[in-house]
Amino acid sequence: MNYRHAFHAGNFADCMKHALLAWLLRAMMRKSTPLFVLDTHAGRGQYDLTDTPAQRTGEAERGIQRLLRDPRPALFHYLDLVRSLGLYPGSPNLIRALLRPGDRLACCELHPEDAEALRQLFHRDEQVSVHRRDAWxxxxxxxxxKEKRGLVLIDGPFEEPxxxxxxxxxxxxxxxxxxNGVFVAWYPxxxxxxxxxxxxxxKDSGIRDIVAVELLLREPLDPGRLNGCGLLVINPPYQFEAGADALLEALLPILGDREAGEALVVSRISDE
Ligand SMILES: C[S@@+](CC[C@H](N)C(=O)[O-])C[C@H]1O[C@@H](n2cnc3c(N)ncnc32)[C@H](O)[C@@H]1O
Structure with a gap:
């Protein structure tokens, strides 16, 4: 396990994933019944962007720092969350900030150091459980x-072919x-x-109601670079496609460098 998210926290891919995740959870919370959230690849929960790993790559500087300097209305909710949490929130902290009393979060993380950091972060938090176990x-x-309603975030490191x-x-x-769960999977x-x-x-799996949302910083021609990223969502809440489109429209002009091939795509993989 070589991947450490601290080098990438707050980069364009995190901003896209976390802004959409916050939108999805808010949409699901329009119903008052309790929610369960499973974060299968949780990371360490929060990241100090002044620390060496983030400083070394500079990815957050081209990601969340740009968004904070030039906040767009569609992103206010996500950016307010980031500001209010202090350290840059990984998915567990972002999700935790949105939980209502009665909702639950389960986080899985395999890396021993990150799992321990996560355990300390949620020590004595009765709504959050931390598992050092394999996501799959x-x-x-x-x-x-048991809640019968919930969201599953799958955000793997993509280290293996x-x-x-x-x-x-x-x-x-x-x-x-x-x-009937909402499944959200990040991909490079x-x-x-x-x-x-x-x-x-x-599409061939026969699962219905799947939408893919993608943000491209450039034409994906060089397989050695992260040219963009996507989220695949199964059972998206009502009006997700319009919500995602508005978020991507706000993200792209700030996160992109006006390279040829920049694009945002919201496409239906299978029908409802
Ligand atoms: C992309 S990072 C997760 C970032 C986090 N979801 C966020 O948004 O802040 C992927 C994480 O998965 C962990 N990981 C890798 N393989 C795993 C596995 N099989 N089960 C659980 N965690 C795993 C890595 O240690 C890493 O912390």
């Missing part, structure tokens, strides 16, 4: 939740156990072929 195994063990296949299989297995866009194969696998 957790999808079987922790689903379906077969991660798109693993992600598709994980989504299909998770959906089989929790058919380096070049198009693996993304196309992933979308085809999800």
């Amino acid at each position: 195994e957790a999808l079987g063990a922790l689903l379906p939740p 077969d991660e798109f296949t693993r992600l598709a299989n994980g989504l299909i297995a998770g959906h089989r156990r929790f058919g 866009i380096k070049h198009r072929a693996p993304v196309r194969a992933f979308h085809t696998a999800m």
Whole structure:
């Protein structure tokens, strides 16, 4: 396990993922019944962007710092959350900030240091459980939740060549156990072929109601670079496509460098 999220926290991919995640949770909270959230690849929960890893890559400078300097109305909710939490919130802290009394969050993280940091962060928090366990195994063990309503975030490190296949299989297995859950999966866009194969696998799975949202910083031609990223959402809440479009429209002009091929895409992979 070489991947450490501290080097990438607050970069354009985090901003896109976290802004959409906050929108999704708020939309699901329009109903008053309790929610369960499973964060399968949680990281350490929060990141000091003045620390060496973030400073060394400068990714947050081209990500969240740009958004904070030039805040756009569609992003106010996400940016207010970031400001109010102090350190840059990873997905667990962002989700925790949105939970209502009666909602629950379960976080899984395999890296020993990050799992320990997460455990300390949520020490004595009765709404949050931290598990040092494998994400893919957790999808079987922790689903379906007793609340019967929930969101599952799958945000793997994409270190291995077969991660798109693993992600598709994980989504299909998770959906089989929790058919009405909202599943949110992050994926990198380096070049198009693996993304196309992933979308085809999800379409062919027979799962209905899938939307993909993508932000491209440039034409995805160089497979050695992170040219963009996407979120695949199963069972998106009402009006997700319009909400996602507004968020991407606000993100792209600030996060992009006006390179050829910049784009935002909201596409339906399978119908409702
Ligand atoms: C992209 S980071 C997660 C970032 C986090 N979701 C956020 O938005 O702040 C991926 C994390 O998954 C962890 N990880 C890698 N393989 C895992 C596995 N099989 N099960 C659980 N965690 C894993 C890594 O240690 C890393 O912290």
